[in-house]
Amino acid sequence: TVGDAVPASQRGSWSSFLKSIASFSGDLSSLTAPPFILSPVSLTEFPAYWCERPDLFAAIADAKEGEQRHLAVLKWFVSTLKDQYTSRNEEMGSEKKPLNPVLGELFYAAWPDKNGRGKTTLLVEQVSHHPPITAYVIENKAKGLKLVGHNAQKTTFSAGAIIVKQLGHAVLTINGTDNFLITLPRLRIDGLWYGSPYIELVDSSYIVGGGHSSVIEYKGKGYFSGKSHSFKATVSPLPGMGGNSIVPPTKSAQSSGGGWLGGWSGSGSKNASSSSLSGSKELVVEGTWHEASTWSSGPESGKKFHDVTPTTGANKEEAVPVGGADGGEMGEFETRKLWQEVAKGIREGDFDTASKEKSRIENDQRQRRKDEQAAGTAWPLKHFKHEDVDTLYEQLGRPVKLTPPTDDRYEFLGNYPAALQA
Ligand code: HCR
Numbered sequence: 001t002v003g004d005a006v007p008a009s010q011r012g013s014w015s016s017f018l019k020s021i022a023s024f025s026g027d028l029s030s031l032t033a034p035p036f037i038l039s040p041v042s043l044t045e046f047p048a049y050w051c052e053r054p055d056l057f058a059a060i061a062d063a064k065e066g067e068q069r070h071l072a073v074l075k076w077f078v079s080t081l082k083d084q085y086t087s088r089n090e091e092m093g094s095e096k097k098p099l100n101p102v103l104g105e106l107f108y109a110a111w112p113d114k115n116g117r118g119k120t121t122l123l124v125e126q127v128s129h130h131p132p133i134t135a136y137v138i139e140n141k142a143k144g145l146k147l148v149g150h151n152a153q154k155t156t157f158s159a160g161a162i163i164v165k166q167l168g169h170a171v172l173t174i175n176g177t178d179n180f181l182i183t184l185p186r187l188r189i190d191g192l193w194y195g196s197p198y199i200e201l202v203d204s205s206y207i208v209g210g211g212h213s214s215v216i217e218y219k220g221k222g223y224f225s226g227k228s229h230s231f232k233a234t235v236s237p238l239p240g241m242g243g244n245s246i247v248p249p250t251k252s253a254q255s256s257g258g259g260w261l262g263g264w265s266g267s268g269s270k271n272a273s274s275s276s277l278s279g280s281k282e283l284v285v286e287g288t289w290h291e292a293s294t295w296s297s298g299p300e301s302g303k304k305f306h307d308v309t310p311t312t313g314a315n316k317e318e319a320v321p322v323g324g325a326d327g328g329e330m331g332e333f334e335t336r337k338l339w340q341e342v343a344k345g346i347r348e349g350d351f352d353t354a355s356k357e358k359s360r361i362e363n364d365q366r367q368r369r370k371d372e373q374a375a376g377t378a379w380p381l382k383h384f385k386h387e388d389v390d391t392l393y394e395q396l397g398r399p400v401k402l403t404p405p406t407d408d409r410y411e412f413l414g415n416y417p418a419a420l421q422a
Pocket residue numbers: 028029033037043046047049084085095096097098151153162164166187189197199
C-alpha cells in the first residue's frame with residue numbers, strides 16, 4: 001500500500017495517479033491528482049521566489065563590476081533556491097501540485113523600498129497553457145536591475161521519481177549593459193510512494209557574466225558522501241578575462257543525467273578545476289543551498305558565503321500582491337482572483353467546489369480557444385513578445401558550451417501597469 005501521508009480514502013486514486021505518471025512524459029500539469037496533493041497556488045506566483053531576498057538582489061548593483069558582481073549574483077541566486085524548492089514542504093508539509101495557469105493569467109507584486117535598497121517589482125504573465133510557459137520581469141529601477149526570464153518544464157519518470165528538466169532561462173541586466181545569463185537546475189521529485197513528495201536538485205546550472213562563469217553542481221543524500229540539498233559552485237574567469245586559460249566546463253557538466261552519480265570530482269567540475277590548478281584564480285563554494293555555504297577554495301577559504309537559515313540568515317520577505325480583491329488592473333485574469341474559489345475549496349477541504357470551479361475555468365478556456373480558432377485570431381500576449389532566438393543566451397552561453405546552444409525568449413514590452421510604476 002502507499003504511504004501513511006495519503007489519507008485512507010485517497011490511497012486508490014494516489015496509486016492510479018502514480019501509475020499514470022509512470023507511463024507519461026511531458027506536461028504533468030494536465031494530469032488529475034487526488035485532493036490531498038493539490039496546492040491552492042498557481043504556477044504564475046512562482047517567479048516571486050526570485051524576489052524574496054530583496055536585499056541580496058539590490059546588493060548586486062552595489063557590487064563592483066566584474067568578479068565581485070558575479071559573486072553577488074551567485075550569492076543571490078543560491079539564496080533563492082530554498083524558497084524556490086523547499087518552501088512548499090515547510091508551508092504545506094510536502095511538495096504539492098500547483099494550479100495549472102491559464103493562458104493570459106497575471107500576477108503583479110512588489111517588495112517595498114527599505115533602507116535605501118529600492119523597490120522590487122514583479123510582473124508575471126502565463127504566455128502558454130499547453131505546455132505551461134511562464135514569463136516574468138523583475139525590476140529594481142532605483143538600482144538599475146532588471147531580470148527577464150521564462151520557464152517551462154519537461155517531466156519524465158525514472159526509478160520511482162519524477163525528473164523535471166527546466167526549460168527556459170533568465171537574463172539579469174544591470175544598468176542596461178552588464179548582462180548575466182542564469183540557467184536552471186534539474187529537479188528530482190522523490191517520496192512519491194509515501195505521498196510526501198520533496199524536491200532534490202540534480203545535475204548543474206550556470207551563471208555567466210561579469211567576465212566569469214559559475215557552474216553550480218547539485219547533489220543529494222546517499223549518492224555521494226553529501227547531505228541533502230548539497231551544492232558546489234565553481235567560479236572561473238572566462239577565457240581571456242582572467243589571465244589564465246580556464247577550459248570551460250564541458251557539456252557533461254550540464255545535466256545529461258549521468259552526472260548525478262559522479263561525485264564532486266566527477267563529470268561536472270572536473271574539467272574546470274583540473275585545468276585551473278596551475279596558479280588559478282578559481283573560487284569554490286560548498287554547502288547546502290537550503291541552509292548555508294562556505295568558501296572551500298580561494299582567498300576567502302573557510303569563510304561563510306551564503307546563509308538562509310532562519311536564525312542567522314538574510315530574511316525572507318513575502319510578496320505584496322498588487323491588484324486587490326477585484327484583480328485591479330488585471331481584472332479576472334489576476335491569478336488569486338481567477339483561482340479564488342478553487343483555492344478556497346482546497347484550503348477548506350471542500351473539494352467538490354474546488355473541482356467544479358476548476359472545470360468552469362477550464363471550460364471557459366476551451367471555449368475561448370475554439371472561438372479564436374473560428375475567428376482566425378490568436379490570444380494576444382499582454383506584456384511580452386515571443387522571439388525564437390535570444391542572442392544574449394547564445395553569446396553568454398558559448399564560452400561554457402551550454403546545451404542547448406540556443407534558446408527562445410520573451411521580450412518584455414515595457415508596458416507596466418500603473419500599480420507597478422510608482
Ligand atoms: C515541477 C513542479 C512545477 C514546476 C515548479 C518550478 C520548477 C517552477 C519554476 C520555479 O522557479 C521553481 C519550481 C519549483 C517547483 O518545485 C516545481 C514544481 C514541483 C511540482 C510541480 C509538478 C508539475 C507537479 C508534480 C506533482 C507531484 C507533486 C505529485
